[in-house]
Amino acid sequence: MTTLSIENIRIRYGRREVIPGLDVAALQPGEVTALLGPNGCGKTTLLKAIAGLIRCDGRVMFDGQTFGYGDFAARARHIAYLPQTLPPTVHLRVFESILVARQATAVGLARGGDHAEVLQVLDRLDIGHLAMHYLSELSGGQRQLVGIAQALVRAPAVLLLDEPLSALDLNHQFQVMDLLRQETRARGMVTVIVLHDLNVALRHTDRALLLKAGQLVAEGPPAAVINDATLAEVYGVRGRVEPCSQGFSQIMVDGLVGA
Numbered sequence: 527m528t529t530l531s532i533e534n535i536r537i538r539y540g541r542r543e544v545i546p547g548l549d550v551a552a553l554q555p556g557e558v559t560a561l562l563g564p565n566g567c568g569k570t571t572l573l574k575a576i577a578g579l580i581r582c583d584g585r586v587m588f589d590g591q592t593f594g595y596g597d598f599a600a601r602a603r604h605i606a607y608l609p610q611t612l613p614p615t616v617h618l619r620v621f622e623s624i625l626v627a628r629q630a631t632a633v634g635l636a637r638g639g640d641h642a643e644v645l646q647v648l649d650r651l652d653i654g655h656l657a658m659h660y661l662s663e664l665s666g667g668q669r670q671l672v673g674i675a676q677a678l679v680r681a682p683a684v685l686l687l688d689e690p691l692s693a694l695d696l697n698h699q700f701q702v703m704d705l706l707r708q709e710t711r712a713r714g715m716v717t718v719i720v721l722h723d724l725n726v727a728l729r730h731t732d733r734a735l736l737l738k739a740g741q742l743v744a745e746g747p748p749a750a751v752i753n754d755a756t757l758a759e760v761y762g763v764r765g766r767v768e769p770c771s772q773g774f775s776q777i778m779v780d781g782l783v784g785a
């Protein structure tokens with residue numbers, strides 16, 4: 527079981543500092559954390575730094591240990607990362623692409639069960655019927671579901687997903703969040719998901735990190751992090767968080783701050 531913590535991380539692109547020094551107390555195994563904040567605040571940058579894809583100062587610690595930048599093999603064994611923009615497709619069928627993802631990185635897993643694992647994850651994401659389709663034949667949302675399958679099947683200790691719901695319909699959004707929460711708990715993963723839909727964060731995640739201009743504005747249970755004051759301060763909207771008839775918190779946006 528792995529924890530993930532961040533100590534005084536600083537990231538710059540050229541001379542521009544995007545993350546000027548950020549600490550995150552240990553994220554616990556079995557918990558889904560929402561990484562929230564407006565466009566350009568540094569969410570993708572932070573996720574890439576955790577995944578070891580960009581250099582940063584400071585420390586990203588997995589169970590109190592750091593990986594060196596460039597220690598790709600060790601990171602790949604621990605971390606699965608789904609980018610915000612999916613890479614161009616290779617000429618593979620859906621089933622093959624997920625099998626390759628599993629066999630490339632899931633070191634030490636029983637090989638015999640790989641086919642069954644792939645079929646199971648396809649089934650749980652409701653895309654079993656696409657197994658023999660080529661990646662290039664898929665719709666945007668179907669591609670995104672395959673990307674999620676490729677990340678999950680690697681059985682990582684740390685799962686990093688950058689806007690994994692952006693192309694999904696309401697049914698698949700709910701299904702994916704439900705599955706991620708179940709899998710995170712069952713396997714004791716640390717899961718971090720970048721989200722713009724704050725209602726999804728309220729309904730489906732255990733913790734939230736709220737960023738503004740590369741700094742952590744609030745951290746804690748989503749219902750404590752997302753409130754009228756943070757909606758105004760971070761998103762510049764006049765909003766309300768109110769319980770719906772089923773008792774779940776929901777956000778209503780009434781207008782823009784100052785308008």
Ligand SMILES: Nc1ncnc2c1ncn2[C@@H]1O[C@H](COP(=O)(O)OP(=O)(O)OP(=O)(O)O)[C@@H](O)[C@H]1O
Nearest residue numbers: 539540544563564565566567568569570571572610
């Ligand atoms: N490769 C890059 N080179 C230079 N600047 C970059 C690069 N990538 C991102 N930036 C800048 O860093 C800042 C943070 O970008 P980042 O992609 O982390 O934002 P984000 O929070 O993920 O936004 P979004 O919600 O739009 O995806 C932005 O101002 C962006 O313009």
Ligand SMILES: [Mg+2]
Nearest residue numbers: 569570571610
């Ligand atoms: Mg982003």
